[in-house]
Amino acid sequence: MSVEEDPGERLLDRVFLTRVIEPGDEIAGRWVREFGVEGVARRLREGEEALPGVSDKRWAGLLARAGRAEPGQDLAAARACGVRFICPGHTEWPGQLDDLGDARPLGLWVRGLPHLRMWALRSVAVVGARACTEYGAHMAATLAAGLAERGWVVVSGGAYGVDGAAHRGALGAGGATVAVLACGVDRPYPRGHTQLITRIAEQGLVVGELPPGEHPTPSRFVLRNRVIAALTRGTLVVEAAYRSGSLVTARAAQRLGRYTMGVPGPATSGLSAGVHELLRQDAVLVTDAAEVVELVGDMGELAPDRRGPVVPRDLLDAAALRVLAALPGRGAATADEIARGAQTTPDDAIARLYELRALGYVERHGDGWKLTRQSMISVRGGRHGC
Incomplete structure (x- = not known):
């Protein structure tokens, strides 16, 4: 029998779990659903009886993490750098993240002044290749600027390439942007984007699932993408090779019933091959912000008719x-x-x-x-x- 989510559950227990459990762990998500946050935290602290669905080796690893967790120190470190912690039941919690089911984040660390739930209601993810071409960077910046000018929030991952171009495009248009990181929000990553992520935190929001000081890993990057997909109304892929992480975001968006869009590139470009494959399946081809808004926006937000010049x-x-x-x-x-x-x-x-x-x-x-x-x-x- 499931334990109902209680908005008044102890905040320290959720902060504790973000230090012990990896993002997107569906087994742990099921524990939280069945036993409640306090019940799971207590079992991890006591360590006497393993929770169901894990091996002895993995349970020992979780107990080792639990023994080192200091949620009070994590909250103090967060407050010191202007970071707050929100969780399900909080007024700022974006309800669309609940669509992730047992893979829903235990909570989010948020850096920046705006209200995350309100911003997420009218947001679009713009993602793509890190090693993008000049064309990809141009399209990402132009699309993000166009979305920002139309009152949409641009969400991306803060990475090099398309992500960075999208964030800069939105900021350059005086618009709103959110960076979802695969590490603690107090330590910008990649380091070459420290200035950009700091600017995003000043003008927008930087969010993540991991507590202060945590570093990124390949698996955390992949799992971070599900948050980008769930947080937004649709995911737009600008450039992506066949094995691009941005396609993971697009497929997560499809599973969640969100819109997926792609920007076409040269047929000979390996960096557009993944986008073209996406377009051959269920994604929608778009070329400018008006076409994106027509798809994800409200009734009546239509792109202009396209036709050649009048002769x-x-x-x-x-x-x-x-x-x-x-x-x-x-x-x-x-x-x-x-x-x-x-x-x-x-x-x-x-x-x-x-x-x-x-x-x-x-x-x-x-x-x-x-x-x-x-x-x-x-x-x-x-x-x-x-």
């Missing part, structure tokens, strides 16, 4: 276009010949020809009519595709 021929009515199309590509034709080609009467054809002459499309040569040099290329191109 003078577009302004002609259907009858005039038929007469124009009936003229030969080379040489002249009589009004009778043009009328037959346009399936109209000679009088109507002559009237349309004089109209077209006034507009510069045709000219008269004796008893015949021919295309002007100026219009010949466009008319032939439209008719023959050459």
Whole structure:
């Protein structure tokens, strides 16, 4: 029988568990659901009887971690650097994280002033390759800036490449951005992004599941991606190779029923191969922020219709276009010949020809009519595709 989540559960027990249990551990999540946070914390502290579903070796490892955990010190260290801890039941907790089920975070460490739950309600993840191309960085920054200008929060992982470009694009547009880290939020990673992550903390939010001082590992990067996917309305992948971690985020978003989007790149680019595979499955192709918002936004937030430039021929009515199309590509034709080609009467054809002459499309040569040099290329191109 499940133990109901109690918003008043001791905060120190959850902080304790974030030090002992790795992010995304579904076995531990089931313990919390069945025995409650206090029950799990007590069993780990006492260490007498192992919780179900783990080997003796793993239980011993958890007990060793539990023996070193100091939740009071973690909270004090967090407060010292302006970090707060939120958990399920807290007013700032984003409810969409509950969609992760037993893989839901035990809590989140948050650095920055804005209200995470309110920001997450209108947010989009922009992720992609660390070793991105110039095109990828440009698209990430442009898309993020466009989303920020439309009032959307840009969420990413703070990494090099597409992540960093997305954060900078949102900040440069004076918008909101959230960095979800795979380490303690008090120690920016990668170190080369210390200035960027510090700026995000000043203007936006830096969040993570791990307590102060914790370092990133490959598995923590992968598991961090599920939080990015769950926190946002949709995930946009800008550039990704076949084995890119950003595809993990996109697939997590698909499992959660979130929107997944991809930006196309050159067919010859290995860094776009993963995105193209995603697009061949269930993702939606997007090229600008308006198309992203049309997908993830509210009813009526539509992208503008896409069409080529308006050319003078577009302004002609259907009858005039038929007469124009009936003229030969080379040489002249009589009004009778043009009328037959346009399936109209000679009088109507002559009237349309004089109209077209006034507009510069045709000219008269004796008893015949021919295309002007100026219009010949466009008319032939439209008719023959050459």
